[in-house]
Amino acid sequence: MTVPQTVPQNTWAIPARGPVAMLSLIAAESAIFTIFVVAYIFYIGKSQTGPQPRDVLEIPIFYTVCLLSSSLTIHLAVKGLRKGSSRGFGMWWGATILLGAIFLFGTFSEWNRLIYRDGLTISTNLFGTTYYSLVGLHAFHVVVGLLLLTTVMVFTFLGSVGTRHAERLDVLSLYWHFVDTVWVVVFTVVYVIGR
Amino acid sequence: MSTESIAWPAPQVADRPLVDKLHEWVTTVDHKRLGILYIVYALFFLVIGGIEATVIRIQLIRPHNDFVSPQVFNRMFTMHGTTMIFFVAMPIVFGFANYLVPLMIGARDMAFPRLNAFSFWMTAFGGLLLYFSMVGANGLYGAGNAPDVGWFAYAPLTSLAFSPGHSSDYWTLSLLVSGVGSIGTAINILATIVSMRCKGMTLAKMPLLAWLNLILAVLVILAVSPLTAAQIMLMVDRYLGGHFFDTQAGGSAVLWMHFFWVFGHPEVYILVIPAFAFASEIIPVFSRKAIFGYPVMVAATVCIAFISMSVWAHHMFTVGMSSNANTFFVLSTMIIAVPTGIKIFNWLATMWGGQVDFKTPMLFCVGFLFQFLIAGLTGIMLGAAPFDWQLGNSYFVVAHFHYVIVGGILFTLFGAFYYWFPKMSGKRYNEVLGKWHFWLFVIGFHLTFDFMHIPGILGMPRRIYTYEPGRGWDIWNLIVTAGVVFQAAGVLIFVYNLIWSYLRGEDAGNDPWDAWTLEWSTSSPPPAYNFATLPAVRSRRPLWDLKHPDDPDWKYE
Numbered sequence: 001m002t003v004p005q006t007v008p009q010n011t012w013a014i015p016a017r018g019p020v021a022m023l024s025l026i027a028a029e030s031a032i033f034t035i036f037v038v039a040y041i042f043y044i045g046k047s048q049t050g051p052q053p054r055d056v057l058e059i060p061i062f063y064t065v066c067l068l069s070s071s072l073t074i075h076l077a078v079k080g081l082r083k084g085s086s087r088g089f090g091m092w093w094g095a096t097i098l099l100g101a102i103f104l105f106g107t108f109s110e111w112n113r114l115i116y117r118d119g120l121t122i123s124t125n126l127f128g129t130t131y132y133s134l135v136g137l138h139a140f141h142v143v144v145g146l147l148l149l150t151t152v153m154v155f156t157f158l159g160s161v162g163t164r165h166a167e168r169l170d171v172l173s174l175y176w177h178f179v180d181t182v183w184v185v186v187f188t189v190v191y192v193i194g195r
Numbered sequence: 196m197s198t199e200s201i202a203w204p205a206p207q208v209a210d211r212p213l214v215d216k217l218h219e220w221v222t223t224v225d226h227k228r229l230g231i232l233y234i235v236y237a238l239f240f241l242v243i244g245g246i247e248a249t250v251i252r253i254q255l256i257r258p259h260n261d262f263v264s265p266q267v268f269n270r271m272f273t274m275h276g277t278t279m280i281f282f283v284a285m286p287i288v289f290g291f292a293n294y295l296v297p298l299m300i301g302a303r304d305m306a307f308p309r310l311n312a313f314s315f316w317m318t319a320f321g322g323l324l325l326y327f328s329m330v331g332a333n334g335l336y337g338a339g340n341a342p343d344v345g346w347f348a349y350a351p352l353t354s355l356a357f358s359p360g361h362s363s364d365y366w367t368l369s370l371l372v373s374g375v376g377s378i379g380t381a382i383n384i385l386a387t388i389v390s391m392r393c394k395g396m397t398l399a400k401m402p403l404l405a406w407l408n409l410i411l412a413v414l415v416i417l418a419v420s421p422l423t424a425a426q427i428m429l430m431v432d433r434y435l436g437g438h439f440f441d442t443q444a445g446g447s448a449v450l451w452m453h454f455f456w457v458f459g460h461p462e463v464y465i466l467v468i469p470a471f472a473f474a475s476e477i478i479p480v481f482s483r484k485a486i487f488g489y490p491v492m493v494a495a496t497v498c499i500a501f502i503s504m505s506v507w508a509h510h511m512f513t514v515g516m517s518s519n520a521n522t523f524f525v526l527s528t529m530i531i532a533v534p535t536g537i538k539i540f541n542w543l544a545t546m547w548g549g550q551v552d553f554k555t556p557m558l559f560c561v562g563f564l565f566q567f568l569i570a571g572l573t574g575i576m577l578g579a580a581p582f583d584w585q586l587g588n589s590y591f592v593v594a595h596f597h598y599v600i601v602g603g604i605l606f607t608l609f610g611a612f613y614y615w616f617p618k619m620s621g622k623r624y625n626e627v628l629g630k631w632h633f634w635l636f637v638i639g640f641h642l643t644f645d646f647m648h649i650p651g652i653l654g655m656p657r658r659i660y661t662y663e664p665g666r667g668w669d670i671w672n673l674i675v676t677a678g679v680v681f682q683a684a685g686v687l688i689f690v691y692n693l694i695w696s697y698l699r700g701e702d703a704g705n706d707p708w709d710a711w712t713l714e715w716s717t718s719s720p721p722p723a724y725n726f727a728t729l730p731a732v733r734s735r736r737p738l739w740d741l742k743h744p745d746d747p748d749w750k751y752e
Contacts (some may be wrong), residue, residue: 017390031420123436
């Protein structure tokens, strides 16, 4: 027994699975970040020993600008690919990787300074525990994003990325925009409210 | 049917060596096989978790019993709770979702078959990790093996000072790993239901099971993720010397409670929404009526999922929160009873005036209706903060949530097993044995869990390994343990029935229940591709339309 095709031949439009799954993943990741942000806010000012955020944290404006502008460059990259310009795509995509790498270097140098100059580690006090976990969780997502972006870059150099991949790269862009958006929250919580 | 005319060369199938067949199961990405793997895996752990419960009940059968030591008793209730929630209930739920959702929405597989396999093996690995603690966790001499901190692992019990060795590490790692699997499967279920529906199946024409699994997926995504985050924090504390839950350094033990129950309470609904889904498919078919109030059922479930996110701290009334917080969580807990009540009335209205046929699946669903109602009533009692201050952490609480999980969820799960067994195996189960299973289980369930309320009211705390005689608890504990015998007998009959029917049962045919959803339109068991031609639907009951072309549903929906 099979069910016959009784539906009139109208258009049957249904959302594509890629963006749906990526948005679900982003919802799950947002829930994870929410818990870490709540813990950070809950423990602001509750460290029993120094160093305190005000003494050691500097606002990373340059690196923040780098990361946020990478959202624009990735958008321009996929837009270029849609138009069929693979050179434009490669350039903007490379710029995105560069900006992400600069941001990651910013996190690295900040941690380097905090650990070796200020003596703040994850086990020093509550500030250290919450700071390194929240910023580290974000940095981990930047690393994952950079690995994915670099994989696409390698395929671009091999000449196998074309207009037909625009939809998939849109899905990847969603992830990268999410990483940027989370940074806005982390920045606000750690460097504005928490300081 | 033209199956007789096609003669497949049988030896090709029969001659494959066992290794090849096993290899196929290990490497499969087929949603039906993964669904069965999930279910078999969960049944295996159901037996283990049941044995742990039996050990607990034998220890408590009389005062001053010394069947197991206090240390072993702690490990037993921890492993029982963790196993039953994370490695029985969740995998069974995902197993049925995996098997049924693509078939019911007319798809050939899940949206991401390889993610599906990955998620299953993550969950499987998580369960193995938990039980590997039995041999692997002896970090320090005498530090003990299996986790013994309770299934919600309150801080500071999990700190290095109070939990030396690696038992808590195994607990947290196994939940982290299986949590990743759960989130992966949830994303997959959601993407499947949103993006893989067959032609004509708009959201309002999906079977209720698909709708409820969609809501389930959203809940898993939003509730299991906080647990994953909390486990990461616990590992930072234990491995990197962090202070999240370290009260000595200003950390908060109550924060862990909040984080755990932000997961823990929606988790109850993660388990009960599939139970609702099974009841919503089984009750109409055995009442010979369409489900009553389809849109209201969907809306009520969405409400339940939404409200379930804001009731978690009713697990924490005895911790000592502010009166404002207490009031909020009492009210939200009371409100969630409203959509739940609507659903119960809708199932009753579905049965009302129908030709009710009490086959085994229907019996289990009717049992569910009564027992879930009582479980909800004790839930309202415990949801009132003053009552909870009196009975929190007593056996009354244990009786309440077992009433939900066994009396509500497990009963519909048994119903679902019987209902879809013909589809999954191609064979009919034995109806007489099914009824024996039901009645033995009903008797055992009520002996155990009705009478468990009473020692709770008389002041018996949960998680004690023994008690003094003469407090009036003795006889009740004896009755509670006696019920275990009936439940175990019922489950043995169930397992025997499944195996015997699978080997010797008569062929079920495609549609043994004269049902209305798409999974019954394909063969039993369905072929790897599910449907030779993808179906197209015009109503919520496509097979009704097909069987009654003179009076199809789509004229009225």
